[in-house]
Amino acid sequence: QQQVKQSPQSLIVQKGGISIINCAYENTAFDYFPWYQQFPGKGPALLIAIRPDVSEKKEGRFTISFNKSAKQFSLHIMDSQPGDSATYFCAAVFKAAGNKLTFGGGTRVLVKP
Amino acid sequence: KAGVTQTPRYLIKTRGQQVTLSCSPISGHRSVSWYQQTPGQGLQFLFEYFSETQRNKGNFPGRFSGRQFSNSRSEMNVSTLELGDSALYLCASSPRNRAGGTDTQYFGPGTRLTVL
Numbered sequence: 001q002q003q004v005k006q007s008p009q010s011l012i013v014q015k016g017g018i019s020i021i022n023c024a025y026e027n028t029a030f031d032y033f034p035w036y037q038q039f040p041g042k043g044p045a046l047l048i049a050i051r052p053d054v055s056e057k058k059e060g061r062f063t064i065s066f067n068k069s070a071k072q073f074s075l076h077i078m079d080s081q082p083g084d085s086a087t088y089f090c091a092a093v094f095k096a097a098g099n100k101l102t103f104g105g106g107t108r109v110l111v112k113p
Numbered sequence: 114k115a116g117v118t119q120t121p122r123y124l125i126k127t128r129g130q131q132v133t134l135s136c137s138p139i140s141g142h143r144s145v146s147w148y149q150q151t152p153g154q155g156l157q158f159l160f161e162y163f164s165e166t167q168r169n170k171g172n173f174p175g176r177f178s179g180r181q182f183s184n185s186r187s188e189m190n191v192s193t194l195e196l197g198d199s200a201l202y203l204c205a206s207s208p209r210n211r212a213g214g215t216d217t218q219y220f221g222p223g224t225r226l227t228v229l
Contacts, residue, residue: 034217043117043203043220044156089156098169099146099207099218103156 003027004092006104014112019077021107023090026071030092034101035064035075038087047088048075080111114139117206117221125227131192134224138185138206144168145187146218147179150201159202162187163209191226199228 006023013019025033032051036044050057050064050073057064063076077084090104118137126132138145146169147159158171162181179189185206191198205218 036220041222043205043222045220046217049217098163099144099161099205099209099216100158100169100171101146101148101156101218102158105155 003102004090004104006090006107008107009105010108010110012110012112013080015080015082017080017111019075019080019084019109019111021075021088021090021109022072023074023104024070024072025092027092027094027102028071029094030102031095032093033064033066033073034091034093035062036089036091036103038089038106044089077109080109082111082113085109085111114141117204117219119202119204119221119224121224122222123225123227125229126194127229128194128196130194131190132194132226133188133190134202134204134226136187136189136204136206136221138187138204139208139219142206142208142219143185144207144209145181145185146205146207147187147189148203148205148220149173150203150223151199156203159189194228196228199226201225 004025034049035047037047038044048059052068061078066073087108091101120135144163146161150156161169165181176192181187201223203223205220207218
């Protein structure tokens with residue numbers, strides 16, 4: 001059972017463009033939603049995270065939008081740069097269950113110069 | 114501070130063998146989690162340890178086991194290896210100072226296990 005569904009699987013965007021990645025979850029007990037960025041040969045690194053009582057969170061060029069009623073959240077990468085080329089994973093956590101991250105399938109983003 | 118370190122970085126084993134992977138968390142971190150990453154199944158949670166106790170376990174067979182030592186270092190063991198166990202095994206540590214709740218997890222570079 002895939003509890004967090006992520007789309008698209010891959011994305012090509014021109015430098016300066018906007019990358020948009022969408023995730024949907026099923027378990028309403030999830031109460032923390034982080035996004036991770038992974039470069040080849042490296043482990044995932046936390047990019048930005050949001051809690052369901054907030055509809056939007058922005059950190060630099062990265063913004064999370066959260067729709068609790070639709071059980072969906074998305075990552076927007078503004079002014080995409082070649083250095084943003086990586087695989088992005090959304091995740092969900094049920095805090096009372098500790099540090100167990102339930103990941104989406106990942107989106108490979110390629111930013112063309 | 115040094116990041117999460119994992120050893121070895123690469124490992125080749127044959128079916129039926131067993132393997133032990135090691136993880137050293139960031140200094141001061143008490144929680145260590147393990148994840149398996151494969152192209153087909155993505156990132157899947159294996160287990161979490163806090164203060165030498167397993168706090169959480171994913172849906173993996175009993176061939177996958179782990180432990181944590183008093184210095185927070187952790188090992189995971191896979192017995193009777195199968196071809197499908199070929200994966201990148203990631204360790205993550207977090208500064209969590211109590212058994213419950215969640216906080217930022219910092220991942221190591223992983224151990225690439227190939228089973229022939």
